[in-house]
Amino acid sequence: MISLREANPFAAFLWLMLAAGIAMFCLNPVLLALSLAGSALYLAVRNPLAARRALPLYLALFALSALINPLFAHNGATPLFVLNHNPVTLEALFYGMAMGGMIASSLCWFRSFQEIMTSDKLLYVFGSALPKLTLILSIALRYIPLLRDQAKRVRDAQRALGLFREENLIDRLRGEARVFSVLVTWALENGIITADSMAARGYGTGRRTRYALFRFRGRDAALCMICLALASVAIAAAASGALRCDFYPRFRLNGGGALGAVGYACYALLAFAPGILEWEENLRWRALRSRI
Protein backbone atom coordinates (compact mmCIF):
# COMPACT_ATOMS: atom_id res chain seq x y z
CA MET A 1 0.00 0.00 0.00
CA ILE A 2 0.93 3.63 -0.15
CA SER A 3 0.71 6.49 2.33
CA LEU A 4 -1.88 9.21 1.79
CA ARG A 5 0.90 11.75 1.33
CA GLU A 6 2.24 9.87 -1.69
CA ALA A 7 -1.16 8.92 -3.08
CA ASN A 8 -3.12 10.86 -5.66
CA PRO A 9 -4.69 13.95 -4.00
CA PHE A 10 -8.20 12.74 -4.92
CA ALA A 11 -7.72 9.60 -2.84
CA ALA A 12 -6.15 11.46 0.07
CA PHE A 13 -8.87 14.13 0.05
CA LEU A 14 -11.64 11.54 -0.04
CA TRP A 15 -10.10 9.48 2.74
CA LEU A 16 -9.50 12.37 5.14
CA MET A 17 -12.90 13.96 4.51
CA LEU A 18 -14.77 10.70 5.13
CA ALA A 19 -12.71 9.79 8.20
CA ALA A 20 -13.28 13.24 9.72
CA GLY A 21 -16.87 13.67 8.53
CA ILE A 22 -18.41 10.39 9.70
CA ALA A 23 -17.33 10.87 13.31
CA MET A 24 -18.16 14.57 13.17
CA PHE A 25 -21.75 14.06 12.12
CA CYS A 26 -22.74 10.95 14.08
CA LEU A 27 -22.46 11.63 17.72
CA ASN A 28 -21.35 8.24 18.94
CA PRO A 29 -18.76 7.97 21.73
CA VAL A 30 -17.10 4.86 20.27
CA LEU A 31 -16.75 6.40 16.80
CA LEU A 32 -15.46 9.62 18.35
CA ALA A 33 -12.88 7.79 20.45
CA LEU A 34 -11.72 5.86 17.36
CA SER A 35 -11.60 9.08 15.35
CA LEU A 36 -9.63 10.91 18.03
CA ALA A 37 -7.14 8.06 18.43
CA GLY A 38 -6.75 7.59 14.67
CA SER A 39 -6.26 11.28 13.93
CA ALA A 40 -3.81 11.70 16.83
CA LEU A 41 -1.84 8.68 15.63
CA TYR A 42 -1.72 10.05 12.10
CA LEU A 43 -0.58 13.49 13.18
CA ALA A 44 2.01 12.00 15.55
CA VAL A 45 3.48 9.82 12.80
CA ARG A 46 3.28 12.50 10.09
CA ASN A 47 4.71 15.39 12.07
CA PRO A 48 5.78 14.57 15.65
CA LEU A 49 6.76 18.17 16.39
CA ALA A 50 3.38 19.56 15.37
CA ALA A 51 1.65 16.79 17.30
CA ARG A 52 3.59 17.60 20.45
CA ARG A 53 2.57 21.23 20.10
CA ALA A 54 -1.06 20.75 19.02
CA LEU A 55 -2.28 17.72 20.98
CA PRO A 56 -2.14 19.33 24.47
CA LEU A 57 -4.13 22.25 23.09
CA TYR A 58 -6.78 19.90 21.67
CA LEU A 59 -6.95 18.05 25.00
CA ALA A 60 -7.49 21.36 26.80
CA LEU A 61 -10.31 22.19 24.35
CA PHE A 62 -11.82 18.77 25.04
CA ALA A 63 -11.78 19.40 28.80
CA LEU A 64 -13.18 22.91 28.39
CA SER A 65 -16.00 21.69 26.21
CA ALA A 66 -16.82 18.84 28.61
CA LEU A 67 -17.10 21.33 31.47
CA ILE A 68 -19.02 24.06 29.63
CA ASN A 69 -21.97 21.97 28.47
CA PRO A 70 -23.30 21.01 31.97
CA LEU A 71 -23.36 24.72 32.84
CA PHE A 72 -25.75 25.45 29.97
CA ALA A 73 -27.74 22.24 29.49
CA HIS A 74 -29.79 21.08 32.44
CA ASN A 75 -31.70 18.18 30.92
CA GLY A 76 -30.82 14.65 31.95
CA ALA A 77 -32.07 12.29 34.60
CA THR A 78 -29.03 12.00 36.88
CA PRO A 79 -28.26 15.21 38.76
CA LEU A 80 -24.76 15.32 40.22
CA PHE A 81 -25.11 18.50 42.27
CA VAL A 82 -26.96 21.80 42.20
CA LEU A 83 -25.26 25.01 41.13
CA ASN A 84 -27.12 28.37 41.32
CA HIS A 85 -30.47 26.53 41.59
CA ASN A 86 -29.68 24.60 38.39
CA PRO A 87 -28.93 20.90 38.43
CA VAL A 88 -25.64 19.79 36.88
CA THR A 89 -26.35 16.42 35.30
CA LEU A 90 -24.23 13.45 34.36
CA GLU A 91 -25.87 13.28 30.92
CA ALA A 92 -24.94 16.87 30.13
CA LEU A 93 -21.37 16.09 31.16
CA PHE A 94 -21.33 13.07 28.81
CA TYR A 95 -22.76 15.17 25.99
CA GLY A 96 -20.10 17.82 26.58
CA MET A 97 -17.41 15.12 26.48
CA ALA A 98 -18.78 13.77 23.20
CA MET A 99 -18.80 17.31 21.76
CA GLY A 100 -15.27 17.91 23.01
CA GLY A 101 -14.14 14.65 21.41
CA MET A 102 -15.82 15.70 18.15
CA ILE A 103 -14.15 19.11 18.16
CA ALA A 104 -10.72 17.77 19.17
CA SER A 105 -10.81 14.99 16.59
CA SER A 106 -11.92 17.22 13.73
CA LEU A 107 -9.27 19.81 14.61
CA CYS A 108 -6.73 17.00 14.64
CA TRP A 109 -7.89 15.64 11.25
CA PHE A 110 -7.74 19.10 9.72
CA ARG A 111 -4.26 19.66 11.15
CA SER A 112 -3.12 16.53 9.30
CA PHE A 113 -5.10 17.65 6.27
CA GLN A 114 -3.04 20.82 6.26
CA GLU A 115 0.14 18.75 6.51
CA ILE A 116 -0.48 16.74 3.37
CA MET A 117 -3.01 18.68 1.26
CA THR A 118 -0.87 21.58 0.11
CA SER A 119 -2.38 24.24 -2.11
CA ASP A 120 -1.14 22.63 -5.34
CA LYS A 121 -2.93 19.41 -4.40
CA LEU A 122 -6.18 21.21 -3.63
CA LEU A 123 -5.96 23.05 -6.94
CA TYR A 124 -5.52 19.69 -8.64
CA VAL A 125 -8.55 18.21 -6.84
CA PHE A 126 -10.89 21.06 -7.76
CA GLY A 127 -9.30 21.98 -11.08
CA SER A 128 -11.36 19.56 -13.17
CA ALA A 129 -14.70 20.58 -11.68
CA LEU A 130 -14.17 24.35 -11.41
CA PRO A 131 -11.49 25.35 -13.93
CA LYS A 132 -12.07 29.10 -13.87
CA LEU A 133 -12.23 29.46 -10.09
CA THR A 134 -9.14 27.30 -9.73
CA LEU A 135 -7.32 29.52 -12.20
CA ILE A 136 -8.19 32.59 -10.14
CA LEU A 137 -7.11 30.78 -7.01
CA SER A 138 -3.76 29.75 -8.42
CA ILE A 139 -3.06 33.26 -9.75
CA ALA A 140 -3.95 34.74 -6.35
CA LEU A 141 -1.73 32.21 -4.60
CA ARG A 142 1.17 33.20 -6.82
CA TYR A 143 0.55 36.91 -6.23
CA ILE A 144 0.69 36.69 -2.43
CA PRO A 145 4.46 36.09 -2.05
CA LEU A 146 5.04 38.54 -4.89
CA LEU A 147 3.04 41.22 -3.09
CA ARG A 148 4.74 40.47 0.20
CA ASP A 149 8.17 41.04 -1.35
CA GLN A 150 6.99 44.17 -3.14
CA ALA A 151 5.49 45.52 0.11
CA LYS A 152 8.85 45.13 1.80
CA ARG A 153 10.56 46.98 -1.02
CA VAL A 154 8.03 49.83 -0.90
CA ARG A 155 8.31 50.08 2.88
CA ASP A 156 12.11 50.21 2.69
CA ALA A 157 11.92 52.96 0.09
CA GLN A 158 9.43 54.96 2.16
CA ARG A 159 11.64 54.57 5.20
CA ALA A 160 14.71 55.71 3.28
CA LEU A 161 12.78 58.76 2.07
CA GLY A 162 11.87 59.57 5.65
CA LEU A 163 8.14 59.21 4.97
CA PHE A 164 7.51 56.37 7.37
CA ARG A 165 7.21 57.21 11.05
CA GLU A 166 6.67 54.62 13.72
CA GLU A 167 6.41 56.73 16.87
CA ASN A 168 2.75 55.98 17.55
CA LEU A 169 0.00 53.71 16.33
CA ILE A 170 -1.75 56.31 14.16
CA ASP A 171 1.46 57.20 12.31
CA ARG A 172 2.23 53.56 11.82
CA LEU A 173 -1.26 52.84 10.52
CA ARG A 174 -1.03 55.74 8.09
CA GLY A 175 2.42 54.65 6.97
CA GLU A 176 1.25 51.08 6.36
CA ALA A 177 -1.83 52.39 4.57
CA ARG A 178 0.43 54.36 2.21
CA VAL A 179 2.57 51.29 1.56
CA PHE A 180 -0.59 49.30 0.88
CA SER A 181 -1.91 51.97 -1.44
CA VAL A 182 1.30 51.95 -3.49
CA LEU A 183 1.09 48.19 -3.55
CA VAL A 184 -2.46 48.25 -4.92
CA THR A 185 -1.53 50.49 -7.84
CA TRP A 186 1.44 48.33 -8.67
CA ALA A 187 -0.56 45.10 -8.38
CA LEU A 188 -3.44 46.33 -10.57
CA GLU A 189 -1.13 47.48 -13.37
CA ASN A 190 0.87 44.30 -13.08
CA GLY A 191 -2.33 42.26 -13.20
CA ILE A 192 -3.52 43.96 -16.37
CA ILE A 193 -0.19 43.17 -18.01
CA THR A 194 -0.58 39.55 -16.94
CA ALA A 195 -4.09 39.48 -18.38
CA ASP A 196 -2.90 40.93 -21.71
CA SER A 197 -0.13 38.38 -21.79
CA MET A 198 -2.68 35.62 -21.20
CA ALA A 199 -4.91 36.97 -23.95
CA ALA A 200 -1.93 37.21 -26.32
CA ARG A 201 -1.20 33.54 -25.70
CA GLY A 202 -4.74 32.59 -26.61
CA TYR A 203 -6.64 32.49 -23.33
CA GLY A 204 -10.34 32.06 -24.00
CA THR A 205 -9.97 30.96 -27.61
CA GLY A 206 -10.64 27.29 -27.02
CA ARG A 207 -10.79 24.51 -24.50
CA ARG A 208 -8.14 24.99 -21.89
CA THR A 209 -5.82 22.09 -21.19
CA ARG A 210 -4.08 21.83 -17.90
CA TYR A 211 -0.89 20.42 -16.57
CA ALA A 212 -1.39 17.87 -13.83
CA LEU A 213 1.40 17.12 -11.46
CA PHE A 214 -0.19 13.90 -10.26
CA ARG A 215 -1.23 10.69 -11.99
CA PHE A 216 -4.12 8.48 -11.05
CA ARG A 217 -2.64 5.01 -10.83
CA GLY A 218 -4.14 1.63 -10.04
CA ARG A 219 -3.15 1.86 -6.41
CA ASP A 220 -4.95 5.20 -6.10
CA ALA A 221 -8.09 3.59 -7.52
CA ALA A 222 -7.66 0.76 -5.00
CA LEU A 223 -7.30 3.30 -2.18
CA CYS A 224 -10.48 5.11 -3.28
CA MET A 225 -12.42 1.84 -3.54
CA ILE A 226 -11.34 0.63 -0.09
CA CYS A 227 -12.12 3.99 1.42
CA LEU A 228 -15.58 4.18 -0.17
CA ALA A 229 -16.38 0.59 0.81
CA LEU A 230 -15.39 1.12 4.46
CA ALA A 231 -17.18 4.43 4.67
CA SER A 232 -20.39 3.15 3.08
CA VAL A 233 -20.58 0.24 5.56
CA ALA A 234 -20.04 2.65 8.46
CA ILE A 235 -22.61 5.12 7.08
CA ALA A 236 -25.12 2.30 6.45
CA ALA A 237 -24.68 1.11 10.04
CA ALA A 238 -25.18 4.66 11.29
CA ALA A 239 -28.23 5.23 9.08
CA SER A 240 -29.88 1.98 10.20
CA GLY A 241 -29.70 3.15 13.80
CA ALA A 242 -27.25 0.47 14.92
CA LEU A 243 -24.79 3.14 16.07
CA ARG A 244 -27.45 5.27 17.71
CA CYS A 245 -26.58 6.88 21.00
CA ASP A 246 -29.04 8.84 23.17
CA PHE A 247 -27.74 11.31 25.69
CA TYR A 248 -31.02 12.65 27.08
CA PRO A 249 -32.90 11.91 29.25
CA ARG A 250 -30.68 8.97 30.09
CA PHE A 251 -27.39 8.00 28.43
CA ARG A 252 -27.93 4.87 26.35
CA LEU A 253 -25.58 3.45 23.73
CA ASN A 254 -27.30 1.09 21.31
CA GLY A 255 -25.58 -2.31 21.29
CA GLY A 256 -26.21 -2.51 17.57
CA GLY A 257 -25.64 -6.26 17.20
CA ALA A 258 -23.65 -7.62 14.27
CA LEU A 259 -24.23 -4.62 12.01
CA GLY A 260 -23.02 -2.27 14.74
CA ALA A 261 -19.87 -4.31 15.29
CA VAL A 262 -19.13 -4.36 11.55
CA GLY A 263 -19.74 -0.62 11.37
CA TYR A 264 -17.33 0.06 14.24
CA ALA A 265 -14.71 -2.23 12.69
CA CYS A 266 -14.97 -0.53 9.30
CA TYR A 267 -14.72 2.92 10.83
CA ALA A 268 -11.73 1.82 12.93
CA LEU A 269 -9.94 0.73 9.74
CA LEU A 270 -10.86 4.03 8.09
CA ALA A 271 -9.54 6.04 11.03
CA PHE A 272 -6.35 4.11 11.72
CA ALA A 273 -5.24 3.28 8.16
CA PRO A 274 -3.69 6.74 7.41
CA GLY A 275 -1.43 6.54 10.45
CA ILE A 276 -0.51 2.92 9.89
CA LEU A 277 0.24 3.45 6.18
CA GLU A 278 2.40 6.44 6.99
CA TRP A 279 4.22 4.53 9.72
CA GLU A 280 4.86 1.61 7.38
CA GLU A 281 6.29 3.97 4.78
CA ASN A 282 8.56 5.58 7.38
CA LEU A 283 9.86 2.14 8.36
CA ARG A 284 10.45 1.20 4.75
CA TRP A 285 12.29 4.45 4.11
CA ARG A 286 14.54 3.86 7.10
CA ALA A 287 15.28 0.28 6.05
CA LEU A 288 16.17 1.45 2.56
CA ARG A 289 18.56 4.05 3.86
CA SER A 290 20.39 1.75 6.24
CA ARG A 291 21.44 -0.48 3.38
CA ILE A 292 23.29 2.26 1.54
Next chain:
Amino acid sequence: MKLLVIRSARLRRALGIAIPFALIPAAVLWFALGPGRGHFALSSMLVALMALVLFSCGFERRKTGARRLILVAVMTALSVAGRFVFSAIPAFKPITAMVVITAIHIGPEAGFLTGALSALISNFYFGQGPWTPFQMLSWGLLGLFAGLLSRPLKRSRLLLSLYGVFAGAAYSLVMDVWTVVWYNGALDPALYAAALAAALPYTAVYAVSNVIFLNLLGRPFGEKLDRVKIKYGV
Protein backbone atom coordinates in the same frame (compact mmCIF):
# COMPACT_ATOMS: atom_id res chain seq x y z
CA MET B 1 -7.82 11.86 -14.30
CA LYS B 2 -9.75 12.19 -17.50
CA LEU B 3 -12.64 10.15 -16.17
CA LEU B 4 -13.69 12.75 -13.66
CA VAL B 5 -13.74 15.62 -16.13
CA ILE B 6 -17.19 15.81 -17.65
CA ARG B 7 -16.48 16.06 -21.35
CA SER B 8 -19.94 16.67 -22.72
CA ALA B 9 -20.90 20.32 -22.58
CA ARG B 10 -24.61 19.41 -22.54
CA LEU B 11 -24.19 17.17 -19.49
CA ARG B 12 -22.18 19.86 -17.74
CA ARG B 13 -24.90 22.41 -18.38
CA ALA B 14 -27.58 19.98 -17.22
CA LEU B 15 -25.67 19.37 -14.00
CA GLY B 16 -25.24 23.10 -13.52
CA ILE B 17 -29.02 23.50 -13.61
CA ALA B 18 -29.90 20.30 -11.75
CA ILE B 19 -27.66 20.91 -8.75
CA PRO B 20 -29.16 24.21 -7.66
CA PHE B 21 -32.77 23.53 -8.62
CA ALA B 22 -33.14 19.93 -7.50
CA LEU B 23 -30.53 19.19 -4.88
CA ILE B 24 -30.91 22.22 -2.63
CA PRO B 25 -34.71 21.93 -2.15
CA ALA B 26 -34.31 18.16 -1.76
CA ALA B 27 -31.69 18.64 0.94
CA VAL B 28 -33.75 21.29 2.70
CA LEU B 29 -36.82 19.02 2.69
CA TRP B 30 -34.76 16.04 3.84
CA PHE B 31 -33.46 17.94 6.82
CA ALA B 32 -36.62 19.89 7.60
CA LEU B 33 -39.24 17.15 7.34
CA GLY B 34 -37.60 13.86 6.38
CA PRO B 35 -35.41 11.40 8.26
CA GLY B 36 -32.60 13.91 8.57
CA ARG B 37 -34.53 15.99 11.07
CA GLY B 38 -32.33 17.12 13.95
CA HIS B 39 -29.00 16.92 12.14
CA PHE B 40 -28.46 20.64 12.27
CA ALA B 41 -24.69 20.64 11.92
CA LEU B 42 -24.73 18.36 8.87
CA SER B 43 -27.59 20.24 7.24
CA SER B 44 -26.05 23.68 7.76
CA MET B 45 -22.74 22.40 6.37
CA LEU B 46 -24.45 20.97 3.29
CA VAL B 47 -26.49 24.11 2.69
CA ALA B 48 -23.33 26.26 2.94
CA LEU B 49 -21.45 23.97 0.54
CA MET B 50 -24.32 23.93 -1.94
CA ALA B 51 -24.68 27.69 -1.87
CA LEU B 52 -20.99 27.88 -2.80
CA VAL B 53 -21.49 25.27 -5.54
CA LEU B 54 -24.50 27.17 -6.87
CA PHE B 55 -22.51 30.34 -7.14
CA SER B 56 -19.45 28.73 -8.72
CA CYS B 57 -21.61 26.91 -11.29
CA GLY B 58 -23.12 30.22 -12.36
CA PHE B 59 -19.66 31.73 -12.61
CA GLU B 60 -18.19 28.80 -14.54
CA ARG B 61 -21.01 28.81 -17.06
CA ARG B 62 -20.53 32.39 -18.16
CA LYS B 63 -17.67 33.68 -20.26
CA THR B 64 -15.32 35.92 -18.32
CA GLY B 65 -12.58 37.98 -19.92
CA ALA B 66 -8.98 37.53 -18.80
CA ARG B 67 -8.83 41.05 -17.37
CA ARG B 68 -11.87 40.63 -15.13
CA LEU B 69 -10.52 37.29 -13.98
CA ILE B 70 -7.15 38.79 -13.13
CA LEU B 71 -8.68 41.77 -11.33
CA VAL B 72 -10.52 39.39 -8.99
CA ALA B 73 -7.34 37.36 -8.45
CA VAL B 74 -5.31 40.49 -7.71
CA MET B 75 -7.89 41.88 -5.28
CA THR B 76 -8.03 38.51 -3.52
CA ALA B 77 -4.26 38.40 -3.24
CA LEU B 78 -4.21 41.99 -1.99
CA SER B 79 -6.79 41.35 0.69
CA VAL B 80 -4.81 38.35 1.97
CA ALA B 81 -1.48 40.16 1.64
CA GLY B 82 -3.01 43.05 3.59
CA ARG B 83 -3.13 40.72 6.56
CA PHE B 84 0.66 40.49 6.37
CA VAL B 85 1.22 44.17 5.64
CA PHE B 86 -0.79 45.18 8.69
CA SER B 87 0.40 42.29 10.85
CA ALA B 88 2.37 44.78 12.99
CA ILE B 89 -0.94 46.08 14.37
CA PRO B 90 -2.82 43.22 16.07
CA ALA B 91 -6.41 42.31 15.06
CA PHE B 92 -6.46 44.87 12.23
CA LYS B 93 -7.34 43.03 9.05
CA PRO B 94 -8.33 44.82 5.87
CA ILE B 95 -9.99 41.75 4.26
CA THR B 96 -13.60 42.91 4.72
CA ALA B 97 -12.76 46.43 3.55
CA MET B 98 -11.00 45.10 0.45
CA VAL B 99 -13.94 42.81 -0.33
CA VAL B 100 -16.41 45.68 0.03
CA ILE B 101 -14.30 48.02 -2.13
CA THR B 102 -13.95 45.36 -4.84
CA ALA B 103 -17.68 44.71 -4.76
CA ILE B 104 -18.61 48.38 -5.01
CA HIS B 105 -16.31 49.11 -7.92
CA ILE B 106 -16.23 45.88 -9.91
CA GLY B 107 -19.58 44.29 -9.14
CA PRO B 108 -21.48 41.93 -6.83
CA GLU B 109 -20.11 38.77 -8.42
CA ALA B 110 -16.51 39.94 -8.13
CA GLY B 111 -17.28 40.87 -4.51
CA PHE B 112 -18.58 37.39 -3.74
CA LEU B 113 -15.59 35.71 -5.38
CA THR B 114 -13.06 37.97 -3.68
CA GLY B 115 -14.66 37.35 -0.29
CA ALA B 116 -15.00 33.60 -0.63
CA LEU B 117 -11.54 33.05 -2.13
CA SER B 118 -9.86 35.36 0.41
CA ALA B 119 -11.33 33.25 3.20
CA LEU B 120 -10.12 30.05 1.53
CA ILE B 121 -6.62 31.37 0.85
CA SER B 122 -6.05 32.99 4.22
CA ASN B 123 -7.00 29.65 5.78
CA PHE B 124 -4.06 28.10 3.92
CA TYR B 125 -1.94 30.21 6.26
CA PHE B 126 -4.12 30.20 9.39
CA GLY B 127 -5.63 26.70 9.29
CA GLN B 128 -8.43 25.02 7.35
CA GLY B 129 -11.29 23.41 9.21
CA PRO B 130 -15.01 22.69 9.06
CA TRP B 131 -15.50 26.45 9.46
CA THR B 132 -13.93 27.19 6.05
CA PRO B 133 -17.20 26.90 4.02
CA PHE B 134 -18.96 29.20 6.47
CA GLN B 135 -16.21 31.80 6.36
CA MET B 136 -16.25 31.60 2.57
CA LEU B 137 -20.00 32.02 2.47
CA SER B 138 -20.23 34.86 4.99
CA TRP B 139 -17.42 36.90 3.43
CA GLY B 140 -18.80 36.16 -0.02
CA LEU B 141 -22.27 37.33 0.95
CA LEU B 142 -20.88 40.50 2.54
CA GLY B 143 -19.23 41.20 -0.81
CA LEU B 144 -22.36 40.33 -2.76
CA PHE B 145 -24.58 42.69 -0.72
CA ALA B 146 -22.01 45.48 -0.93
CA GLY B 147 -22.02 45.05 -4.70
CA LEU B 148 -25.80 45.19 -4.84
CA LEU B 149 -25.79 48.35 -2.70
CA SER B 150 -22.93 49.88 -4.65
CA ARG B 151 -24.71 53.07 -5.66
CA PRO B 152 -25.59 54.42 -2.18
CA LEU B 153 -22.34 53.08 -0.71
CA LYS B 154 -20.29 54.90 -3.33
CA ARG B 155 -22.09 58.15 -2.70
CA SER B 156 -22.13 58.39 1.08
CA ARG B 157 -19.25 57.96 3.45
CA LEU B 158 -21.60 57.54 6.40
CA LEU B 159 -23.42 54.64 4.74
CA LEU B 160 -20.06 53.03 3.93
CA SER B 161 -19.05 53.27 7.60
CA LEU B 162 -22.41 51.85 8.65
CA TYR B 163 -21.89 48.97 6.25
CA GLY B 164 -18.50 48.38 7.89
CA VAL B 165 -20.15 48.11 11.32
CA PHE B 166 -22.87 45.88 9.89
CA ALA B 167 -20.27 43.65 8.22
CA GLY B 168 -18.32 43.20 11.46
CA ALA B 169 -21.49 42.32 13.37
CA ALA B 170 -22.94 40.09 10.64
CA TYR B 171 -19.72 38.13 10.32
CA SER B 172 -19.74 37.36 14.05
CA LEU B 173 -23.46 36.51 14.05
CA VAL B 174 -23.11 34.04 11.20
CA MET B 175 -19.90 32.43 12.42
CA ASP B 176 -21.29 32.00 15.94
CA VAL B 177 -24.37 30.23 14.55
CA TRP B 178 -21.99 27.68 13.11
CA THR B 179 -19.91 27.51 16.32
CA VAL B 180 -22.99 26.82 18.42
CA VAL B 181 -24.60 24.40 15.98
CA TRP B 182 -21.34 22.53 15.61
CA TYR B 183 -20.82 22.35 19.35
CA ASN B 184 -24.35 21.74 20.52
CA GLY B 185 -26.05 19.98 17.62
CA ALA B 186 -28.80 22.62 17.67
CA LEU B 187 -29.06 26.36 18.04
CA ASP B 188 -29.46 26.74 21.79
CA PRO B 189 -30.37 30.42 22.50
CA ALA B 190 -28.52 30.59 25.83
CA LEU B 191 -25.36 29.12 24.32
CA TYR B 192 -25.64 31.39 21.27
CA ALA B 193 -25.93 34.44 23.53
CA ALA B 194 -22.90 33.26 25.49
CA ALA B 195 -20.90 32.73 22.30
CA LEU B 196 -21.86 36.20 21.07
CA ALA B 197 -20.89 37.74 24.41
CA ALA B 198 -17.55 35.93 24.37
CA ALA B 199 -16.92 37.16 20.82
CA LEU B 200 -17.96 40.74 21.63
CA PRO B 201 -14.41 42.20 21.90
CA TYR B 202 -13.50 40.65 18.55
CA THR B 203 -16.73 41.83 16.97
CA ALA B 204 -16.00 45.35 18.21
CA VAL B 205 -12.46 45.24 16.80
CA TYR B 206 -13.78 43.91 13.47
CA ALA B 207 -16.36 46.66 13.25
CA VAL B 208 -13.93 49.42 14.23
CA SER B 209 -11.17 48.21 11.90
CA ASN B 210 -13.70 47.86 9.05
CA VAL B 211 -14.79 51.45 9.53
CA ILE B 212 -11.20 52.70 9.75
CA PHE B 213 -10.08 50.76 6.69
CA LEU B 214 -13.14 51.67 4.63
CA ASN B 215 -12.59 55.35 5.39
CA LEU B 216 -8.84 55.18 4.98
CA LEU B 217 -8.74 53.02 1.85
CA GLY B 218 -12.21 53.38 0.35
CA ARG B 219 -11.78 56.53 -1.69
CA PRO B 220 -8.16 56.13 -2.92
CA PHE B 221 -8.66 52.45 -3.83
CA GLY B 222 -11.92 53.21 -5.55
CA GLU B 223 -10.18 55.85 -7.63
CA LYS B 224 -7.41 53.42 -8.49
CA LEU B 225 -9.87 50.73 -9.55
CA ASP B 226 -11.95 53.19 -11.57
CA ARG B 227 -8.80 54.51 -13.21
CA VAL B 228 -7.71 51.02 -14.23
CA LYS B 229 -11.22 50.33 -15.49
CA ILE B 230 -11.20 53.48 -17.63
CA LYS B 231 -7.60 53.14 -18.79
CA TYR B 232 -7.89 49.54 -19.93
CA GLY B 233 -11.63 49.31 -20.50
CA VAL B 234 -12.40 46.35 -18.27
